[in-house]
Amino acid sequence: MRASSALSKSRHAAVALCTGLALTTGVLAAPAQAAQPAQPAAPATSPEAAQTPALPSGRTQYRTLADYQSDMAALAGRRPDLVKQVTLPHRTSEGRAVTGVEITDDVQQQDGKPVLLITGMHHGNEWASGEVTMEFGHDLVANHGRDKRITRLLDQVRVLLVPIVNVDGFVRNTRRTATNVDMNRNYGFGWSPNEPFPGSAPWSEPETRNVRDTISSRQVTTYLTMHTCLSNMLYPPLQLKAGLPQDIDAFRSFADAMGTQNGYYHTTSAEDYETAGEVIDWSYYATRGLGVTVEVCTTPMGLPRTFESLVPDQYWGVGPNAGKGNRGAFLVAMEQAADRAAHSTITGHAPKGAVLTISKDFDMWTNPVPQPDGTSRPVSFPNRLTSTMRADERGGHFVWDVNPSVRPIPPYQADGVHGNRTGFLQESWTLTCARPDGKVLQTLKLKVDRGKSVEANLHECRKLFHR
Numbered sequence: 001m002r003a004s005s006a007l008s009k010s011r012h013a014a015v016a017l018c019t020g021l022a023l024t025t026g027v028l029a030a031p032a033q034a035a036q037p038a039q040p041a042a043p044a045t046s047p048e049a050a051q052t053p054a055l056p057s058g059r060t061q062y063r064t065l066a067d068y069q070s071d072m073a074a075l076a077g078r079r080p081d082l083v084k085q086v087t088l089p090h091r092t093s094e095g096r097a098v099t100g101v102e103i104t105d106d107v108q109q110q111d112g113k114p115v116l117l118i119t120g121m122h123h124g125n126e127w128a129s130g131e132v133t134m135e136f137g138h139d140l141v142a143n144h145g146r147d148k149r150i151t152r153l154l155d156q157v158r159v160l161l162v163p164i165v166n167v168d169g170f171v172r173n174t175r176r177t178a179t180n181v182d183m184n185r186n187y188g189f190g191w192s193p194n195e196p197f198p199g200s201a202p203w204s205e206p207e208t209r210n211v212r213d214t215i216s217s218r219q220v221t222t223y224l225t226m227h228t229c230l231s232n233m234l235y236p237p238l239q240l241k242a243g244l245p246q247d248i249d250a251f252r253s254f255a256d257a258m259g260t261q262n263g264y265y266h267t268t269s270a271e272d273y274e275t276a277g278e279v280i281d282w283s284y285y286a287t288r289g290l291g292v293t294v295e296v297c298t299t300p301m302g303l304p305r306t307f308e309s310l311v312p313d314q315y316w317g318v319g320p321n322a323g324k325g326n327r328g329a330f331l332v333a334m335e336q337a338a339d340r341a342a343h344s345t346i347t348g349h350a351p352k353g354a355v356l357t358i359s360k361d362f363d364m365w366t367n368p369v370p371q372p373d374g375t376s377r378p379v380s381f382p383n384r385l386t387s388t389m390r391a392d393e394r395g396g397h398f399v400w401d402v403n404p405s406v407r408p409i410p411p412y413q414a415d416g417v418h419g420n421r422t423g424f425l426q427e428s429w430t431l432t433c434a435r436p437d438g439k440v441l442q443t444l445k446l447k448v449d450r451g452k453s454v455e456a457n458l459h460e461c462r463k464l465f466h467r
């Protein structure tokens with residue numbers, strides 16, 4: 001989309017919009033073709049497009065910010081039992097709210113379900129990434145109680161959709177934020193000042209901290225970050241020297257399963273193009289939840305980029321993927337999020353009404369960063385993961401779907417980059433059992449690996465709770 005001669009070494013050169021490679025040439029982002037001003041849909045440009053069903057919302061053109069906001073409010077208004085509006089903790093640098101919707105059965109409960117997070121528009125000019133995210137919300141609400149698979153999955157999984165994380169960029173139709181930072185180079189883990197537009201420091205942008213805090217305060221067992229326009233899916237590492245992640249087999253099988261639906265190929269992000277400071281790298285090494293970048297684009301990729309070819313065709317699938325598409329990939333991601341063999345569970349018997357919290361604290365590091373004294377060294381930043389559930393249901397017996405406490409040893413360390421790590425940090429969750437007023441009655445450490453379950457013995461909490 002913004003090809004330059006510098007891109008020719010990449011086999012995806014002509015369309016490497018998302019990698020930001022063209023930005024290294026200093027060329028300002030031209031409005032992406034996908035982000036043309038809202039207008040009635042162009043006539044279908046391919047035989048397949050003519051057969052694609054209408055979108056779940058019935059829309060035929062790109063949304064404005066007001067359209068996204070009214071859609072989310074309407075879904076929550078129609079089904080308050082199923083849809084809850086969420087406002088992320090930080091306003092954008094221009095003061096705009098960043099909002100999303102949570103969708104699950106009994107959505108108001110703090111019920112300990114695993115979370116599938118889908119975000120759109122880290123890059124504000126990649127409009128189709130927000131459209132498919134929002135359409136999935138319409139689809140889930142319309143099919144709850146009608147479609148057996150969707151009804152079952154909404155009983156098991158909490159879906160959090162945030163269609164526009166870079167709201168200022170969307171409003172301006174620019175890749176970067178209003179502060180001219182590429183959000184997807186601003187995440188602290190492995191952050192490098194050598195990347196194009198990485199921000200003044202790791203986590204310098206409120207938009208980036210929003211995504212960090214959203215993931216840190218929930219058990220996001222599966223995460224999709226939507227972009228345009230490459231027709232592929234990417235997972236860690238971001239840099240070849242970091243080596244493959246410990247859970248590479250899990251990443252590959254998950255991406256394979258999604259690929260049978262959307263028809264996209266998958267590879268490591270580093271093999272596509274090397275970067276640093278992207279969300280999928282931080283989220284995996286901090287939480288061990290699987291995060292995948294999905295680059296929505298036409299299939300085949302050379303087609304004209306219209307609303308039809310990028311949104312309805314890619315939502316429902318075309319050609320050999322007709323009836324599957326990214327909708328099918330999202331449903332696979334819900335199944336991945338629900339799969340207890342792919343995360344961990346904490347079980348126990350808690351006093352009815354007790355508030356259970358798990359947390360862990362640890363430091364992570366950037367790539368080496370030049371220092372005032374002329375040396376270069378990694379900079380650390382703290383991470384705090386904490387989430388809460390209430391054992392109100394099922395008579396106090398609970399099963400809490402969580403990410404493993406055992407965490408992959410990260411390639412970015414205090415003394416530099418160490419690639420091809422194979423080990424894990426034998427960390428534990430700290431679990432507290434408290435009264436609703438916050439009085440902690442019991443604290444225990446729980447170590448749990450991927451695919452495993454651990455029993456929390458809350459005898460002490462039960463004994464003290466009603467005194």
Ligand SMILES: [Zn+2]
Nearest residue numbers: 018123227228
């Ligand atoms: Zn992008």
